Amino acid sequence: MRINSEAHLKSPVRPSMDPRPHRLRRAHVGLLLAVALVAGCASRPAPKLPIEQLEAVGWHITERPCETPLRVERQRQPNAHDPKVMDEVIETHCPGWVATVYEARTTQPPKLLPVGVRMTGPHPALPAGLQVGASEAEVLKRLGPPTLRDPAALAYRLGPDRPDSDQLRFIVRQGKVTAIEWAWYID
Structure with missing residues (x-):
């Protein structure tokens, strides 16, 4: 018994069996999916920056303010828990920040x-x-709405379980940030 392997190539193709329209439909669907994906990415806002990253920047600045400070001010004060001990508040003034x-x-x-x-x-x-x-x-776009009420600034609590005094404030005048302040509560 001999099988004609070319017989299926010579048989007439019915219109519903033509593979070309199916491929064309797949190409259109693929193109539409790609366009939708690109449009979705283009319209999606940048992800919000975690406030913890900005807190880490503030901590880093307090640990190493600058190589050559403009001045360093030291003020002695009694420890709140042991008045016999004298603690010190140290302000390091650098070009652009304290x-x-x-x-x-x-x-x-x-x-x-x-x-x-x-x-x-x-x-x-x-x-x-x-x-x-x-x-x-731009600050609102990057960080979202403020988490603390402050009429003079965009104020953000430095963590959900933190006191309101642990905050990051963007002081805004006429639509522009004029100063940025980190504050941490000390007991």
Whole structure:
């Protein structure tokens, strides 16, 4: 018995069996999916920046404010828990920012606790849209709506389980960020 292997090629093709329209439909569907995907990506806003990343920038600035400070101010003050111990508040003034730390001397070695940073100029550790000079709209786009009420600033709590005093504030004047402040509660 001999099988004609070319017989299926010579048989007439019915219109419903023609593979070309099916391929064409697949191509159209693929093209539509690609366009929808690109359109979805283009219209999707940039993901919100976690506030914890910005808190880490503030902490880093308090740990290493700058190579050559303009000045360093030290103020002694009694420890709140042990008045016999004199702690120190240290303000390091750098071009464009001031970092403040509290030196608790009840432990040895003394413990440095960040109190705050006030930034009035750009800093290389901050993203471009979150620098002094950025627009209010850019901050809102990157961080979302403020989490704290503050008529003078866009204020964000530094964590959901943190006191309101642990915050990051973008001071805004006429639609532009004029200063950025980190603040941490010290007990």
